[in-house]
Amino acid sequence: MATIELKNLWKEYGDQVVLERLNAEVEEGEFVTVVGASGCGKTTFLKLLLGTESPTRGQLLLDGKPIPDEPDESRGIVFQRYSVLPHLNALANVMLCGELETSRCLGRAFGATRKRLREQAVAMLESVGLGAALDKYPHELSGGMQQRLALAQALIKKPRILLLDEPFGALDPGIRRDMHQLVLKLWREQALTVFMITHDLAEGFYLGTRLWVFDKDRLDPQTPERYGARITYDLPVGDSDKGTLQSISQNVNDTSRLLQGAIR
Numbered sequence: 649m650a651t652i653e654l655k656n657l658w659k660e661y662g663d664q665v666v667l668e669r670l671n672a673e674v675e676e677g678e679f680v681t682v683v684g685a686s687g688c689g690k691t692t693f694l695k696l697l698l699g700t701e702s703p704t705r706g707q708l709l710l711d712g713k714p715i716p717d718e719p720d721e722s723r724g725i726v727f728q729r730y731s732v733l734p735h736l737n738a739l740a741n742v743m744l745c746g747e748l749e750t751s752r753c754l755g756r757a758f759g760a761t762r763k764r765l766r767e768q769a770v771a772m773l774e775s776v777g778l779g780a781a782l783d784k785y786p787h788e789l790s791g792g793m794q795q796r797l798a799l800a801q802a803l804i805k806k807p808r809i810l811l812l813d814e815p816f817g818a819l820d821p822g823i824r825r826d827m828h829q830l831v832l833k834l835w836r837e838q839a840l841t842v843f844m845i846t847h848d849l850a851e852g853f854y855l856g857t858r859l860w861v862f863d864k865d866r867l868d869p870q871t872p873e874r875y876g877a878r879i880t881y882d883l884p885v886g887d888s889d890k891g892t893l894q895s896i897s898q899n900v901n902d903t904s905r906l907l908q909g910a911i912r
């Protein structure tokens with residue numbers, strides 16, 4: 649059975665249709681990159697997977713059951729920015745989730761539990777290359793290091809599904825390449841199912857096992873909110889020729905231009 653199933657999934661906000669008629673199945677261990685014009689509902693889709701938003705129609709299933717409507721340990725998320733808490737150092741950021749679980753009121757564990765949480769957090773930070781920065785605060789870390797910390801925080805509870813919302817969008821190309829290697833390593837080591845939004849089509853083709861393009865196949869320039877985005881391409885990565893890439897790029901740019909024009 650597929651791990652995640654989208655069955656005629658719709659998301660609307662009032663009169664605005666953001667996503668419509670999404671149908672797909674994703675197996676455990678797949679790495680799906682998601683591209684699409686700005687405003688096409690990519691983040692909304694991640695929120696549906698995370699459980700902070702609910703489908704308006706249709707179903708989003710995890711192991712055959714509706715996805716829990718609150719974030720839980722099965723799913724971790726990293727955003728482009730602000731995933732970590734600025735007033736806690738790296739170690740405390742990664743330990744926080746376990747400490748809150750132990751004591752919701754104090755947010756602090758003691759004794760053997762604290763020692764165990766600390767050991768787990770140190771190991772996690774080492775695996776993302778931050779073993780030497782345990783006591784650094786986020787403002788003392790570079791952009792790439794902050795995203796490493798966000799990954800450690802997202803993965804400490806050993807989620808099955810990792811959701812990445814343009815995690816490398818703000819990083820320089822060289823640092824991005826390092827981060828690609830890190831994400832691929834974590835994906836393989838922890839047997840994760842990954843959904844990653846990117847604006848960089850090449851990144852989507854390089855990183856994933858499968859590329860989804862969110863686009864509006866029906867678009868009324870006068871009332872762009874009338875129709876939602878669908879998955880217009882669902883491609884196994886590596887199998888696509890240059891022509892497909894160019895045509896995806898052209899479609900995404902056309903939709904972007906129309907949506908931008910409608911906003912102005």
Ligand SMILES: Nc1ncnc2c1ncn2[C@@H]1O[C@H](COP(=O)(O)OP(=O)(O)OP(=O)(O)O)[C@@H](O)[C@H]1O
Pocket residue numbers: 661666684685686687688689690691692693
């Ligand atoms: N909570 C909300 N209430 C009302 N409208 C919303 C809400 N969240 C998102 N939207 C609208 O849904 C549409 C899709 O937003 P979303 O952030 O999912 O797009 P996106 O493809 O991720 O864009 P970007 O690439 O710019 O991040 C936008 O028009 C946005 O204004």
